[in-house]
Amino acid sequence: MIMLVYFALLLAVTGVLAQTQQTGQTGVLRLRVRVKADDAAPMRGLARKRFFLIPGTIEQNRTLIDAIELQPVATRDCYYKKLGSSAALIDWLKEGDCESVYCRSVDKDFIVGPKAVPEFARAFAASQTEFGNEETARQWVTTNLTPDMRDGFYRIRQRVIETLLKNATAHSVMTDRNGTAYFTDLGPGTYVLSNLVPTELGQSLATWNCEVQVKAGDLATEKPYLVSNRKEKNVKCIAVEKPMPSCAAD
């Protein structure tokens, strides 16, 4: 009888310990985002875009998903046109897929000569007067741009993200140049994978909101979770695409 109780106790303790170990384990979600800007374009990794992982199912996050889908969309082109920016600046930002002027260094070609961006030329002149040194003036050219010109579009998007996540906790990572990103230290459970603010892809805006399961012990060594804007083999999360809105005339 005593032996039986002893074994029962031992079994119970082992069970509790195993469960504790299980609950302590975390998982990894490896994203691979590949997109097509249009049907003729090749499939490519979506570089340097931020993705968010929000705990809970789609139903549990319904309010958030509705808010994501209903939010007014500000595109980069429209923002900078409204600001009265030159076409040269808009093209420069577009060429680097930039959300602010910080994402590319301002080379000499964009200060003087046929490719010059008027905003940079003016800021450079002010920097030259301020810093004396031509190289410092070029490298520090953004310090003499107006705040809205510099990163107003980025700040608007950040405000949208902050508002959306006001009542939610989220993990976030940015994809590398190949469109890969790792969410690490995830507790097991269901999550919603989202980009929260639409990504500009050619002439459309793509939004992802998908349910993902993370198990304890999931590793980055396993097959990546494929995300795309095209329904292809193994793709687990497909974007909802909307045409790029035309800029409202002021």
Place this chain on the structure above:
Amino acid sequence: MYCGREAYAKLCRRLTLMTRIKTFSWILCLFLICVYPRLSAADYSKFSHATPKHQAACNTCHKPPTKDWTKVSSFPDIADYPDHDACVSCHRPQFFKGAKPPICSVCHSKTSPRDDVRFAFRNPATKLQFNIEFPHDKHQDVIAQLRFAHRPQGYYNCTICHESRTPTFKAAPKNHASCFNCHWKSQEPVAANCNGCHKLAPTPFVLTDSPKRISSKFIHEGGGEKKQHIAECTTCHINITKAASLRGLKPDVPITACTECHNKDGLRQDLSKELLAIDKNRAFVCVYCHETSVGSLDPPGSHYRIAERPPLKRKDIK
């Protein structure tokens, strides 16, 4: 007779106690008169930002840029100690105390009215008083978005701050050069707002500049003739884009970052080969990536999982 002896004993005990109190009082008085003032006197040869009166707005004392910055720096910077006004406004008595006032030695390497030579700013011999607050995630958002289809393989914008220190390790920024080019005057935290990045540490500390390296044979500029190791930093350092602070930041690189090339069917089997070598000789030291101190340990479970094998301990191998 009995009562008298007891009263006498009581009196003796009282007197002994009083003598002890008296002796203790004398010692206490001597300590208060001779030793305590020396212990409690402020040491004006040491400056601390933790002193409450030193915690005014940073630009009360540090005024960017340093006067004549062109002589000491290639960019507008805070490259020198504050002017005398910053100290004299409160410390006039200490300034004119004796031939060599200790307060001068905070900034000046020679304490003499005829010599104004100062220590390097900041003085490398003193302990650090501030931690740096740097959100990698925000900076990734705004500066790491370069995308050009035909651009050569590179580290992208990470090199704005992280240049090569050695072929193996990258350097962290040591001055304001990679900060002020954006944060000079209108992008917060601006140069005059030191506290935006420099947060007072609980206690002064010496920076340990050597994070623990596990795969110390790795060379950033390597990867064969094609230099395939030269890639965007976040490809391998997978937690950088989510790091909102430098606290607890580690140079996390998962084994998959290596084995995508170094343990792939038909390509290379560098990991599997060494695990097989351990099977044959449990004292085998893994040397392809590791120094002996690491290579002689049990390979972690992640290594076995990549090789699609159950984990093993060296002691269990016969």
